[in-house]
Amino acid sequence: MRVIQLLPTLSYGDAVGNDTIAIDSIIKELGYDTKIYAENIDHRIAKGLVKNVKRMPELQKHDVVIYHLSMGTVLNEQLSSFNCRKLIVYHNITPPHFFKGYSQVSEVLCSEGIKGVQRLREVAEYCWADSAYNRKELLNYGYKCNIDIIPIVIPFDNYAKRPKQLIINKYRDDYVNIVFVGRVVPNKKQEDIIKTFYYYKKYINFKSRLFLVGSYYGMEKYYEKLRMYVQELKLSDVHFTGQIKFNELLSYYHLADVFLCMSEHEGFCIPLIEAMYFGIPIIAYDDTGVRDTLNGAGFRLETKDCIIAAEMIDQVVSKKEIKKYLIDMQNKRLEEFSYELTKNKIISCLKKWI
Amino acid sequence: MNRINIDQIMEEIYMNIKNRQYDIEPLSFEEVKMCQSAIQNLDGYSTKDFLYDLNYIIYNWNIPGNITTVTSNPLTALVKKVVHKLTRFIIFPLIDFQSSYNASTCRCIIQIKEYMFEIEKYKEKINKMEMEIEELKSQNK
Numbered sequence: 001m002r003v004i005q006l007l008p009t010l011s012y013g014d015a016v017g018n019d020t021i022a023i024d025s026i027i028k029e030l031g032y033d034t035k036i037y038a039e040n041i042d043h044r045i046a047k048g049l050v051k052n053v054k055r056m057p058e059l060q061k062h063d064v065v066i067y068h069l070s071m072g073t074v075l076n077e078q079l080s081s082f083n084c085r086k087l088i089v090y091h092n093i094t095p096p097h098f099f100k101g102y103s104q105v106s107e108v109l110c111s112e113g114i115k116g117v118q119r120l121r122e123v124a125e126y127c128w129a130d131s132a133y134n135r136k137e138l139l140n141y142g143y144k145c146n147i148d149i150i151p152i153v154i155p156f157d158n159y160a161k162r163p164k165q166l167i168i169n170k171y172r173d174d175y176v177n178i179v180f181v182g183r184v185v186p187n188k189k190q191e192d193i194i195k196t197f198y199y200y201k202k203y204i205n206f207k208s209r210l211f212l213v214g215s216y217y218g219m220e221k222y223y224e225k226l227r228m229y230v231q232e233l234k235l236s237d238v239h240f241t242g243q244i245k246f247n248e249l250l251s252y253y254h255l256a257d258v259f260l261c262m263s264e265h266e267g268f269c270i271p272l273i274e275a276m277y278f279g280i281p282i283i284a285y286d287d288t289g290v291r292d293t294l295n296g297a298g299f300r301l302e303t304k305d306c307i308i309a310a311e312m313i314d315q316v317v318s319k320k321e322i323k324k325y326l327i328d329m330q331n332k333r334l335e336e337f338s339y340e341l342t343k344n345k346i347i348s349c350l351k352k353w354i
Numbered sequence: 355m356n357r358i359n360i361d362q363i364m365e366e367i368y369m370n371i372k373n374r375q376y377d378i379e380p381l382s383f384e385e386v387k388m389c390q391s392a393i394q395n396l397d398g399y400s401t402k403d404f405l406y407d408l409n410y411i412i413y414n415w416n417i418p419g420n421i422t423t424v425t426s427n428p429l430t431a432l433v434k435k436v437v438h439k440l441t442r443f444i445i446f447p448l449i450d451f452q453s454s455y456n457a458s459t460c461r462c463i464i465q466i467k468e469y470m471f472e473i474e475k476y477k478e479k480i481n482k483m484e485m486e487i488e489e490l491k492s493q494n495k
Binding site: 191192195198199203204217221224225228229232233242243307308311312314315321322325 | 357358363366367370371374376380381383386387388402406410
């Protein structure tokens with residue numbers, strides 16, 4: 001029996017890629033013959049670790065395919081033709097309406113992705129969902145098979161690496177640093193973060209800055225509109241970092257006084273876990289996958305109100321007891337995402353099913 | 355872990371909101387007019403932005419001709435395939451032409467980058483030499 005992991009794109013350092021590689025090593029530990037196949041492979045991935053899907057061997061009835069589902073791709077169609085056992089890992093697909101007017105390609109890919117998820121309900125024999133929110137989505141799409149919730153495997157060891165000192169030296173001062181990490185994409189609602197920052201800077205604390213950390217490749221229209229928004233609001237101290245190196249990312253986490261997330265659609269949201277790891281108090285709009293990942297931790301916004309969010313930042317920054325309480329709660333939640341716990345869950349679920 | 359009183363904090367927040375007299379809506383994101391061209395929105399030279407865009411150009415100069423069209427409907431897939439095959443004799447040469455144009459542009463910009471960095475090095479050298487001259491001048495006085 002072979003265990004094949006299949007996904008459209010294996011990018012270096014992204015959540016799905018890290019999860020796939022971590023699952024691969026766990027399966028290897030279990031003694032199974034396993035391999036990863038992808039349509040697109042990031043050139044930074046170690047050679048030999050992932051093979052092109054065209055080189056995938058013909059699968060037999062007793063083989064297992066673990067398919068990572070996160071976008072619209074022809075693999076969604078091909079999966080049903082494989083004569084083997086099928087496990088779908090659902091990482092969620094962003095609703096296409098978010099991309100309207102910004103990226104037609106993303107709109108089409110997400111729209112086709114959702115259709116693919118719906119069709120695969122007949123194909124999936126067993127599913128893993130990153131969060132309860134993702135599980136609920138699969139149930140809403142009519143999935144009848146067993147669906148277990150298994151969080152994304154997080155490489156915590158990487159976070160202990162050295163940050164880029166130059167960035168820390170540049171911005172470590174008496175300013176309040178508000179940080180959000182995530183691709184510049186419309187569903188993450190960076191405009192609401194900017195608006196919250198506007199209120200905080202104008203009415204509460206002028207000595208503050210905002211870092212929007214994340215790549216905007218493919219989302220140039222949205223990025224330009226965000227920049228225009230910053231200009232129109234006459235806001236200073238808003239920094240778009242674009243795509244940055246890992247040690248630079250660590251620097252922003254080291255600098256952060258508050259992690260602010262106003263995203264309206266997340267399947268899991270790894271940056272929340274990262275903020276927990278770095279002991280940064282989180283203020284987040286409590287919706288979709290964010291709600292599951294926080295599960296009561298962090299300072300949560302029930303409704304989208306940027307003025308309340310700005311006031312929350314003030315409370316967290318100015319009151320030590322609130323900050324301490326939030327960090328304690330976050331640390332408690334973080335324990336539930338430990339590598340060992342997730343690994344054990346993967347092993348028990350795999351053994352049970354295989 | 356000492357619990358905090360969320361209700362009390364929220365009460366304080368609402369009180370602060372009342373006292374600070376916020377603008378209800380300074381400018382909504384929807385009202386922002388999209389810039390016609392990203393180029394218009396440049397505000398001065400930035401090495402970081404330059405390298406960021408250059409990196410994008412380096413990895414994307416080549417336009418792939420075989421972009422897979424994702425579609426759920428088999429009939430649409432067939433139609434798309436037929437259209438793709440019927441138009442490739444026009445599209446492919448155009449793609450090749452654009453790709454080679456992109457490649458040349460890309461090489462030019464890389465050359466400019468190298469030249470700029472060389473100038474930067476000379477600038478540093480000149481600064482250093484100027485400082486040394488000044489130092490020698492002051493020693494000779």
